[in-house]
Amino acid sequence: MSVSVVEVRNLRKQFGAFTAVDGISFEIGHGEILGLLGPNGAGKTTTFQMMLGLVTPTSGSIKMFGLDLQSHREAILQQVNFSSTYISLPYSLTVEENLRVIGRLYGLPDVAGLVDDMIQKLDMNEWRHKLTRKLSSGQMTRLTLAKALLTKPKVLFLDEPTASLDPDVAHKIREVLLEERQATGLSILYTSHNMREMEEMSDRIIFLQRGKIVAEGKARDIVARFGQSDLEEVFLKLAREQ
Numbered sequence: 226m227s228v229s230v231v232e233v234r235n236l237r238k239q240f241g242a243f244t245a246v247d248g249i250s251f252e253i254g255h256g257e258i259l260g261l262l263g264p265n266g267a268g269k270t271t272t273f274q275m276m277l278g279l280v281t282p283t284s285g286s287i288k289m290f291g292l293d294l295q296s297h298r299e300a301i302l303q304q305v306n307f308s309s310t311y312i313s314l315p316y317s318l319t320v321e322e323n324l325r326v327i328g329r330l331y332g333l334p335d336v337a338g339l340v341d342d343m344i345q346k347l348d349m350n351e352w353r354h355k356l357t358r359k360l361s362s363g364q365m366t367r368l369t370l371a372k373a374l375l376t377k378p379k380v381l382f383l384d385e386p387t388a389s390l391d392p393d394v395a396h397k398i399r400e401v402l403l404e405e406r407q408a409t410g411l412s413i414l415y416t417s418h419n420m421r422e423m424e425e426m427s428d429r430i431i432f433l434q435r436g437k438i439v440a441e442g443k444a445r446d447i448v449a450r451f452g453q454s455d456l457e458e459v460f461l462k463l464a465r466e467q
């Protein structure tokens with residue numbers, strides 16, 4: 226694998242007596258897409274939140290670009306972004322205004338030009354002047370992804386980036402992400418409940434079950450190891466055990 230951009234060691238999170246994330250370790254290489262897979266409640270969101278500095282780990286360490294997240298939070302988070310359907314953006318601004326505000330907050334040069342490029346790239350032109358509160362859920366998903374890509378992050382956390390998108394738009398988004406990775410060496414931690422998408426997008430997958438990593442590797446190797454015919458079957462087998 227190429228140089229590690231993200232290094233997670235023995236990461237744990239307890240909520241009272243309950244252990245949501247139970248000593249996981251993994252790395253993400255430069256330009257690598259790592260799929261994080263697991264049934265509801267397995268600990269995916271908690272992992273993301275710890276990696277974004279939003280939840281403090283009970284123990285373990287998170288390093289990005291060789292720096293410890295706890296002691297270099299600001300420097301690291303400048304180069305990281307996140308997209309999830311749970312993010313809310315100011316509802317009274319238009320799509321374009323929202324993106325311009327983000328661009329200015331990050332101090333990007335030529336904000337208008339960058340916003341325009343992103344709107345074209347994600348096919349958002351038709352509704353660029355629409356108020357954010359009036360967006361459909363699929364349009365909202367695209368806007369949060371545009372927001373995340375606009376800042377040109379080196380690491381991107383994507384929590385179900387194609388949820389609520391129709392197959393055509395979902396396909397387009399996957400293409401944009403793969404192009405972005407190719408062009409900039411972007412590293413991505415990716416979750417999806419669409420197993421075909423996980424197989425298509427991820428260079429490697431880690432499978433979480435009750436906060437622990439129970440399988441790790443390339444999708445086809447995991448499928449072979451579990452003696453199943455595809456990732457969906459592996460998922461069902463592991464999820465039913467949970």
Ligand SMILES: Nc1ncnc2c1ncn2[C@@H]1O[C@H](COP(=O)(O)OP(=O)(O)OP(=O)(O)O)[C@@H](O)[C@H]1O
Pocket residue numbers: 240243244245263264265266267268269270271272
């Ligand atoms: N603040 C909290 N207090 C107590 N328990 C929590 C808290 N946050 C998460 N949990 C619990 O930790 C476990 C892992 O939750 P998490 O949201 O990380 O799972 P997930 O894999 O993202 O699930 P999903 O696929 O449903 O989004 C769940 O059992 C959840 O109820």
